[in-house]
Structures are given as C-alpha cells and as structure tokens.
Amino acid sequence: MRTAENSVTSPTAESNPFGYLQKMCPEYSKAIQIIIDFWNSFSSSAIRKKYNYCKHKGKPAYDEIEELRGKGRLFGISIQLVNSTEKIEIASNIRDVQWVQSLKDNISELIKFDNEQLFPYVKSLLEELERVVKPSPMVM
Known part of the structure; x- marks a missing residue:
C-alpha cells in the first residue's frame, strides 16, 4: 500500500500517466479532463488547505x-x-x-462544497465513464 501511495501524483503532474492515457485511449479523454478540471479548482481551495492542515499538523x-x-x-x-x-x-x-476556526462556518462550507463541486464532479465522472464503458444492462 505504501508503494502505491508514494506513486500517487496530482492529475496535472508531468509524471502522471493521464497524458499518455489520453493519447492511447482517446475515448477516456473527457473523463480525464473532468478529473483534471476538478483538481485544478480543488487543489488550491480553502477546504483542501484545511484538510492538509489536519493531515500534516493535527486537528483544528x-x-x-x-x-x-x-x-x-x-x-x-x-x-x-x-x-x-x-x-x-x-x-x-x-x-x-x-488553527482556530468556526465549526459552524466549516460545516456550512463543507455542505456548499459537496453541493456545488464534489457531487456534480462525481456525478459527471460516473456518467462519462458509464458512457464509455457501456456496461451490460444486467450489471445495472
């Protein structure tokens, strides 16, 4: 697991295999672009900064x-x-x-993030993957 964890890169990193995958499997280009677009909007967000603070420095x-x-x-x-x-x-x-923060404000921020960014991202990514993979009706 640690080896796999160390191999994780941001979707926009030069060493990330998404560029290669887009060239070799163009049918996945839109799904990859959905991931990259979400990362670009999320990577510098306040929610990610708070997540990283908790991950690296402890609880707020x-x-x-x-x-x-x-x-x-x-x-x-x-x-x-x-x-x-x-x-x-x-x-x-x-x-x-x-890092002292407002619990009430953080909860509101997470709800807004879920409604406006996370859920639409996951929904659009799953719809695109379903379109490309075309699963059997028996699976659904």
Missing part, C-alpha cells in the same frame, strides 16, 4: 468548543531578548499552535 480547534473549554492556562513560557525589553512567547501547549 473550533471557536465554539474553545468557548466552552475556557482559555485559562497554568503557565506560559517567554524569553527576553538580550539587550532588549521585548519578550517573546514560546509555544508550550498544543493549544498555542492550533
């Missing part, structure tokens, strides 16, 4: 939960720069580096 913090939890801390660490009166706070707790 939500305003609504933080309000219930309270902001009190037992201690903090700060250092004073040499020959200066300036103090710099050092992260000493996971909560110091979490």
Whole structure:
C-alpha cells in the first residue's frame, strides 16, 4: 500500500500517466479532463488547505468548543531578548499552535462544497465513464 501511495501524483503532474492515457485511449479523454478540471479548482481551495492542515499538523480547534473549554492556562513560557525589553512567547501547549476556526462556518462550507463541486464532479465522472464503458444492462 505504501508503494502505491508514494506513486500517487496530482492529475496535472508531468509524471502522471493521464497524458499518455489520453493519447492511447482517446475515448477516456473527457473523463480525464473532468478529473483534471476538478483538481485544478480543488487543489488550491480553502477546504483542501484545511484538510492538509489536519493531515500534516493535527486537528483544528473550533471557536465554539474553545468557548466552552475556557482559555485559562497554568503557565506560559517567554524569553527576553538580550539587550532588549521585548519578550517573546514560546509555544508550550498544543493549544498555542492550533488553527482556530468556526465549526459552524466549516460545516456550512463543507455542505456548499459537496453541493456545488464534489457531487456534480462525481456525478459527471460516473456518467462519462458509464458512457464509455457501456456496461451490460444486467450489471445495472
């Protein structure tokens, strides 16, 4: 699985086999273009940035939960720069580096993304693949 995972590239990467597949099997060109178009719109989206944050840096913090939890801390660490009166706070707790977001806004954003982008993408891709593959009526 790890080998397969390491072979995954974005659909627009030069090393991705989609270009070759489009040339060798032109009947799949429209399906491949649907994938590429979705990737181009999704790759720099706010939802993907949040996904990558969670994947690489851990869970986000939500305003609504933080309000219930309270902001009190037992201690903090700060250092004073040499020959200066300036103090710099050092992260000493996971909560110091979490990305605080609104749970309500994130849920709305995910619903909008599903309705306007993800579902139409999956639907159009499946319709195109069905058109190309022409499955037997017995399968359907």
